[in-house]
Amino acid sequence: MDKLLIRGGKRLSGEIAISGAKNAALPILCAGLLTADTLQLSNVPLLQDVATMQKLLQQMGLAIEQQDGAVALCGRDVNKLEAPYEMVKTMRASILVLGPLLARFGEARVSLPGGCAIGSRPVDQHIKGLQAMGAEIRIEAGYIHARAMKLKGARIVTDMITVTGTENLLMAATLADGETVLDNAAREPEVTDLANLLVAMGAQIDGIGSDRLTVVGVPALHGASHSVIADRIETGTFMCAVAAAGGDVVLRHTRAHLLEAVVEKLREAGAIITAGDDWLRVQMSGRPKPVSFRTTEYPGFPTDMQAQVMALDCLADGTSRVTETIFENRYMHVQELNRLGAAIEIDGHTAIVHGVQKLVGAPVMATDLRASASLVIAGLAAEGETLVDRIYHLDRGYDRIEAKLSAVGADIERIR
Ligand code: EPU
Numbered sequence: 001m002d003k004l005l006i007r008g009g010k011r012l013s014g015e016i017a018i019s020g021a022k023n024a025a026l027p028i029l030c031a032g033l034l035t036a037d038t039l040q041l042s043n044v045p046l047l048q049d050v051a052t053m054q055k056l057l058q059q060m061g062l063a064i065e066q067q068d069g070a071v072a073l074c075g076r077d078v079n080k081l082e083a084p085y086e087m088v089k090t091m092r093a094s095i096l097v098l099g100p101l102l103a104r105f106g107e108a109r110v111s112l113p114g115g116c117a118i119g120s121r122p123v124d125q126h127i128k129g130l131q132a133m134g135a136e137i138r139i140e141a142g143y144i145h146a147r148a149m150k151l152k153g154a155r156i157v158t159d160m161i162t163v164t165g166t167e168n169l170l171m172a173a174t175l176a177d178g179e180t181v182l183d184n185a186a187r188e189p190e191v192t193d194l195a196n197l198l199v200a201m202g203a204q205i206d207g208i209g210s211d212r213l214t215v216v217g218v219p220a221l222h223g224a225s226h227s228v229i230a231d232r233i234e235t236g237t238f239m240c241a242v243a244a245a246g247g248d249v250v251l252r253h254t255r256a257h258l259l260e261a262v263v264e265k266l267r268e269a270g271a272i273i274t275a276g277d278d279w280l281r282v283q284m285s286g287r288p289k290p291v292s293f294r295t296t297e298y299p300g301f302p303t304d305m306q307a308q309v310m311a312l313d314c315l316a317d318g319t320s321r322v323t324e325t326i327f328e329n330r331y332m333h334v335q336e337l338n339r340l341g342a343a344i345e346i347d348g349h350t351a352i353v354h355g356v357q358k359l360v361g362a363p364v365m366a367t368d369l370r371a372s373a374s375l376v377i378a379g380l381a382a383e384g385e386t387l388v389d390r391i392y393h394l395d396r397g398y399d400r401i402e403a404k405l406s407a408v409g410a411d412i413e414r415i416r
Helices: 022-034 049-060 092-105 124-132 163-174 189-200 232-245 256-267 305-311 330-339 369-381 392-397 403-406
Strands: 003-009 012-019 038-042 063-067 070-074 106-113 136-140 145-147 155-157 178-181 203-205 210-214 224-227 248-250 274-275 279-284 320-321 344-348 350-354 363-365 385-389 411-415
Touching: 003 369, 012 232, 012 403, 022 038, 022 049, 022 092, 022 163, 022 189, 038 363, 049 063, 049 092, 049 392, 092 106, 092 124, 092 145, 092 163, 124 136, 124 155, 124 305, 155 203, 163 178, 163 189, 163 210, 189 203, 189 224, 203 224, 210 305, 224 392, 232 256, 232 305, 232 350, 232 369, 232 403, 256 279, 279 330, 305 320, 305 330, 305 369, 320 369, 330 344, 330 363, 330 369, 369 392, 369 403, 369 411, 403 411
Parallel strands: 012 248, 038 224, 155 178, 363 385
Antiparallel strands: 003 385, 003 411, 038 070, 063 070, 106 145, 136 145, 178 210, 203 210, 248 279, 274 279, 320 350, 344 350
């Protein structure tokens, strides 16, 4: 199993190119199931989760050609309407094939994802929404069996805001009979990116970017070209790395607009952030100030940045309070950060972070994707050597993180 060895204490300086967003690329790849034509995608990040999704779609009969970040998908010969447990258990986002398969083929068989390291994460809202559109759904032997001669437009109000739930229902609605209104829809930029691709494919969607999406179904969708938006979480992760280790780094092919809540917090922590149309620059010197925050849906502070900003808070000159409201168990990084010398206590859904003067390197273990990123950030700022184990979590969602960090002066290497 690969590990990352980090010798901390190096200032970061230079430029990093930000990749396409994982959480936009995954639903967008699934949109390839909605048409018999070809989708030409660019800026697709080279990640384990993207490779897993492509493998799943190929098993279904989708033809995929890939060259670096360019991916062409052709859904003409899709014939296997199933996402097996072996795939879904390694990547929950596999649930995103359910809506498209049901809408285009009237049938789908998708394994139930089950729990994961950050919480129980049910998919009841995806199911409830599809049922409202007329699908018959049975759960049997761990699988969702869904059928519908033809989905019908419906008004759907989800019980909570769900990102992949909104994406699944949005894709399903594009080919349904009549009008679907999705209320309480997720407004994350990745949902908007998917919606923009669907419109380019011929879908009729109103309210893009708002919490009410109105979709008038069309008989068929056609091919389109689309460039995946920048990864705001990768952007935020590198911003935290600079804020924790100190330095001056320009992030290219990304926009501050995608993560204003995070930019605001990092400014409060003392970072100087300037931005242009497709870049942003982070400068930091000295000890960070403590920043308290609550995770919420977009445009609020993203749960996917909670662990990384907490790593910064560990070194702050004072105490901060971090409250996680999206997932019930997303504090797996706390014990590991404490092993590096942090002083964090958990009180229910809140972490109280007492800033310390310095962190000291130690062997630590990654438990999920964003927790791993927080350990890398802490390792870059710590004195001495930090060895991060189980970095397959990191490879799921970060495109060559160690190469990008080495290029700006970090002392980080992959041990195979
Ligand atoms: N929920 C339900 N029932 C549902 C759907 C969601 O109870 O049917 C609950 C979840 O358990 C959670 C909350 O609603 O407590 C929000 O979950 P959501 O459905 O929005 O999460 P998701 O769609 O499964 C996506 C991202 C996550 C990100 C969350 C929140 C993708 C592929 N994944 O997950 O990304 O944390 O939205 O923003 O888009 C990551 O990249 O590290 C990651 C975990």
